[in-house]
Amino acid sequence: MDSALVIGGTRFIGRQLVSDLLDHGYDVTLLNRGTHENPFVDEDRVDHIEGDRTNDSALEAAVMTADPAAVFDCVAYQPRDVQAATRIFADCAAYVYVSSGAAYGREDIPKRENETPLEPCTREEATDDTTATYGKRKAEGDRAIAAAAERGVNAMSVRPCIVYGPHDYTARLDFWIDRVNRFDRILIPGDGTNIWHRAYVDDVASALRLVAERGAAGEAYNVGDRRLVTIEEMIDLIADALETTVDIVHAGPRELAAAEIELADYPLYREYPHVLSTAKLADLGWESTPPETAMDQSVADHLASDRTGRENGPDRDAEARVLEILDTV
CATH class of the missing domain: 3.90.25 (UDP-galactose 4-epimerase; domain 1)
Incomplete structure (x- = not known):
C-alpha cells in the first residue's frame, strides 16, 4: 500500500498516524472539517479535503478524489459512522476503525479480543453522544466491522487503552x-x-498501519504498552x-x-x-516503545x-x- 485517507488526522492519534504513514512511504489525504490547525499544511505528500465525516456525500467525494488504498477512521463515534464507512470504502484495500478498550463489557484481566465480551448497545444508546455510552457505541462499531467483513470488506478495528504522548489535548x-x-x-x-493500562501514541499509530497492512478482515487488535x-x-x-x-x-x-x-x-x-492483552497485535510484528x-x-x-x-x-x-x-x- 502506498496511499492512505485519514479521517481526522490533525490533533492527537490521527496526527501521529499521519507522521508514521509518511515515514513509511505513504501519500496521505486528510478528511476533516478544518476546524483545527493542520500541522501538515506545508507537507507536499499530504493533501486535505474539507468535509464532515458524518455526511455520507463527503465520504463518497473523498474516496473518489483520493482513491486511497487504506482508510483510517479516527473520528467514528457512533455505529452509523462505521456502517456508512464500511459501505463507502468497501473497495479499498483496507479500512481500519479506531475503537477503544472501553468497548469491553467485562472486567477480565487481561481483556482479550476474541474472549472478553463487548458492551451491549441499544438503539437509543447507539445515537447518543455522551461519555456514558462511549464504550457501548465503540463496541457496536466493532460489531459493524465484523458484519462488513462477512460481506467481503477488508475492515478491521484497533482498540487502544488510555492513550498518552505528545499533543495529547486531554491533558x-x-x-x-x-x-x-x-x-x-x-x-x-x-x-x-x-x-490503568496506557498506550503511547506512537505505538497506536504504528499499530493502525500494521493492522491495515497485515491484519485479518473482521478482527480487532488491542494496543497498549507492552x-x-x-x-x-x-x-x-x-x-x-x-x-x-x-x-x-x-x-x-x-x-x-x-x-x-x-x-x-x-x-x-x-x-x-x-489491562488489555497485546499478544495478537505483537504477532503482526508490532513492537512497543519502552x-x-x-x-x-x-x-x-x-x-x-x-x-x-x-x-x-x-x-x-x-x-x-x-x-x-x-x-x-
Whole structure:
C-alpha cells in the first residue's frame, strides 16, 4: 500500500498516524472539517479535503478524489459512522476503525479480543453522544466491522487503552507532569499500585498501519504498552524525565474525604485494574516503545506546550489540607 485517507488526522492519534504513514512511504489525504490547525499544511505528500465525516456525500467525494488504498477512521463515534464507512470504502484495500478498550463489557484481566465480551448497545444508546455510552457505541462499531467483513470488506478495528504522548489535548498525563515539575511532595490516590493500562501514541499509530497492512478482515487488535506501570511507577518515570526527585505520599478515601476529594477525582486512576492483552497485535510484528522513552518524549512535549492539566484533578490547596492531616498521623 502506498496511499492512505485519514479521517481526522490533525490533533492527537490521527496526527501521529499521519507522521508514521509518511515515514513509511505513504501519500496521505486528510478528511476533516478544518476546524483545527493542520500541522501538515506545508507537507507536499499530504493533501486535505474539507468535509464532515458524518455526511455520507463527503465520504463518497473523498474516496473518489483520493482513491486511497487504506482508510483510517479516527473520528467514528457512533455505529452509523462505521456502517456508512464500511459501505463507502468497501473497495479499498483496507479500512481500519479506531475503537477503544472501553468497548469491553467485562472486567477480565487481561481483556482479550476474541474472549472478553463487548458492551451491549441499544438503539437509543447507539445515537447518543455522551461519555456514558462511549464504550457501548465503540463496541457496536466493532460489531459493524465484523458484519462488513462477512460481506467481503477488508475492515478491521484497533482498540487502544488510555492513550498518552505528545499533543495529547486531554491533558490527563499533563496533570501529573505539572505536579512533579512544581512540587517535591506528590499525593497519590490509594496505595500506588493502581494499574490503568496506557498506550503511547506512537505505538497506536504504528499499530493502525500494521493492522491495515497485515491484519485479518473482521478482527480487532488491542494496543497498549507492552510493559505496564503502576501509577506510582508512572510518577517515578516522570521524575526521571524531569531529572528530579519527589516524595510520594499515599492517601486513601478517608484522608482524601477530609478535603472533599475522591479517589476517582484523579486522572489516570481506576479502582479496578484495566489491562488489555497485546499478544495478537505483537504477532503482526508490532513492537512497543519502552516506557522510559515514551515518558521522556511526553515530558518534553509538555514543557514545550501551554498545557497544565490542572483542570483534570483536585486543586493543590485541597491536597495541602490532606498532606497536613497525614503529617500529624
